[in-house]
């Protein structure tokens with residue numbers, strides 16, 4: 001399935017994310033594609049807030065951040081992974097990603113997945129971000 005949204009503000013992007021989050025029955029792997037400032041982290045903040053996580057910051061420098069989820073019957077942990085600085089499959093596997101994406105209690109959100117799509121699970125949600133003006137973003141959700 002493919003859905004195209006046009007967002008006019010960071011808040012609207014977070015609302016689109018919240019809507020997606022409320023439809024998740026169990027954990028999933030969500031890949032966020034797009035250039036710098038396209039809205040990937042903003043979207044992840046929208047996902048997080050609908051799971052009761054109030055402050056989510058970009059994991060760029062530490063690669064992966066982990067947040068407990070209390071507001072969902074099955075999903076217990078949100079993992080936010082930023083692959084921008086990683087260069088090899090071994091480096092990613094060191095984060096136990098295979099264990100995370102096979103666990104229905106884990107929601108894995110990945111920024112900069114482009115270099116590693118070959119190793120990512122086929123069963124995933126891909127989201128493409130495109131900045132069309134200063135405050136406008138096209139957001140295509142493919143699942």
Ligand SMILES: Nc1ncnc2c1ncn2[C@@H]1O[C@H](COP(=O)(O)OP(=O)(O)O)[C@@H](O)[C@H]1O
Pocket residue numbers: 007008009010011012013034035036037038039040041042043111134135136137
């Ligand atoms: N419609 C929009 N959706 C998302 N972010 C927007 C939008 N309009 C403006 N912005 C701004 O663009 C920037 C997006 O940054 P961020 O989410 O960190 O991007 P990325 O993680 O893709 O690098 C933020 O400063 C945000 O306020």
Ligand SMILES: [Mg+2]
Pocket residue numbers: 040041058111
């Ligand atoms: Mg980011």
